[in-house]
Amino acid sequence: MQAALAPFQEAHATALAQPVANFFSPVPPVQEPGRLYDFFRASNDVQIEGDVRYVLKHNKTTCMTQKESGAWVDIIVSYWRAVKEIIKAEEASNQGRLGERQYVAVYDAWKDLTSNFIKHISGGALPAWAIFTLYFTANHLRRIAIKADDQLAKSKPATVNASFSDDIVSTVAQNQKLEEAARVFNRIFALCLGDRNPDLNESRKWGVYCVANLQFKTYFKLKAISLSKNVVRSIEAQSDLPPFKLYPKAHRVTYRYYTGVLAFLQEDYTKAEKNLQEAWDACYASAEKNKSLILTYLIPCRLITQHVVPKAPLLAESPRLERIFGPLVTCIRKGDLTGFDKALAEGEPEFVKRRIFLTLERSRDIALRNLLRKVYLAGGYDDLKEGQTEKDRIRKSRIPLVNFAAALRMGGQAVEDDEVECLLANQIYKVRVPCPVQDSLLTLPQGLMKGYISREHAMVVLNKKGAFPGTGV
Template identity: 30%
Template structure:
């Protein structure tokens, strides 16, 4: 057993963050050995004697070692709660305390950032433990149907554990953010986006995107002092851009959302199809709406689930087949609503009506004078009932939006189109 403790000590003296992260992880294969090597009563002594053997070095070094000792003791408690007692709630609290201790340790380490890795690993596992503990709670309380107390959040009534976790992780984030080290290579600032992403994940789960937004504000106010996002580890950057893009998407800032998600996709590791799929789920409708760009065959074949979701829809849009479009949306509506995509789909439907208008125009041999009633007939032909007023509305929108050159004569109830290029944006 002393091997494990010895390994921890070595990792600390060697400043080997990766090894230490592995050693303090609850997924470590040797965890059970570590948990069972001693019982609670003798544990502290055992650990102390193991840990303090041949201690050397300066005073600060020793003090530091003591803190690490506390951390390791906490980790033992976590391991115990997980393996021996199988008490997920206790495991969460200990892990939370572990992160608090590590926050303290790492805050005191000036001009070195190797240990941020440990912080990352521990906070990640803290989040997972919190989710598990909350899920367990929910199961136990399941007797009552889960109608919310707040009415706001999506059915998940106050997730105490996850919320507690955010506070500790937030501390890790601020420690990194406020690192004043001038040597960029040794700055803890490199950890910022990792923790921001962890927090985003939680806030999204808790339906508290407002908090995520305020973090974005904090970061953007610090932007001057931070390295560019592209210099960060790619995984951090991709994840951050993804959440940022989705937030913009929900706020219907579609241009910027596309920009962020585009960069996310570009940086995304090509092997990670799951992440690419997540990004594309938002990016495909965005491209359709912003630029009328259809996804390529390559994308469809690579992501079959997205193909099921979007391909027919995109084709119906291209054909201007309003009826099929509506039918497809009807079967996918709940999913779209759940993912915040529905409101964009509504807007894409407008594009579909515009395509249909264009097709009527083509059917009439590109006539420059078209009666409003002819459009009604055209719509009816594809199985959509519509009245003249609504057609006029669509035409107004198109003319106003620069998608059609021409004017409507109310007196003659006729659309008069320009001879040259009457549909600048609709014809694909």
């Protein structure tokens, strides 16, 4: 046991959360694939507690109080029991006789480990950095819970979850373990948020955002996204958190991503854009998948708020982005409505899955605007009057409705004359962003097109100073 615990003692001596978390891992380190097995073989069910206690008592690497030492004994023993279940499950899996409860047993053991951490942190037995070790342990619990649920779902298609509680709204009984884990994460979140330690350096409040992120991931997976709002509300109501910018970037970027997606789903695109842009700007440059996920929401967002589209290099960030947004963006720029509809229909399964379908559908107005704008440009200029020079030229502002109708039909749209009028009226009426946030709406033009329809003359009379606000004409 002495040798098996040496890595723990070395890690503990660093007084850093990560090395200690690396010791309490459900997978062995790459350079030492036999680590879990060796640790398990170093003791047995009966002697484990005594063995660990003996080693920690006579340890010379690191100094700890008796209270702390007792806490670590508890934690290491529960880790040993979890490792035992992991090894049993692995052996069963290798022999092709994996039972349905095997991962559930791993989950239960890992949950005990997590609970022990919570117990000793809230009891004040562990140093301040242990909150992050707990975070890593809880993150493993999340993964193990997902695996256990998969295993359960495979063996019996419909499990009735008797221990349903009110805080998890889900119809999917297969997520039993993850729902249970979500309640553990709630406790950890409360443990961080409610820390009253006046010394900010020692505060568990530094764990607030990473645990919140853990909860977001869990709620998104459980398809109980709305529960994330409670987390955000709790954080926003807490006035004494350290300044956001002092938290590590990993916590901040993830938090901004999830709050951005939440605002996006509530159609608050201005807030969504702000959060997602912040996540994008600070994102770790080589985290390709995360970058692609941020852009999956930032692109539709900016289409709605700013009417801008990503340039080729941005789409080239990932083949997935290119595939899902490339055709749409091309059609929007060309004002090709038929192509837009086709691209939207083809991408529908993926857009729906990513929850961006409705937002992208709204960008059809921009494709239409671009087509109408072309009709306006194609109309050319009024003849110059006496005394006017080239720079006084103004575009023809009265455009027959038939011109717009013809353009729509050229693009393959089967539209009646009445419908054309309706589309135009909508363009004139459309407000760019129905945003509740101050200061942004005021500076934005009110409609995609400025002017009025003269039914008498079957004409559209466009504003001479900016017929299509924000587009230079």
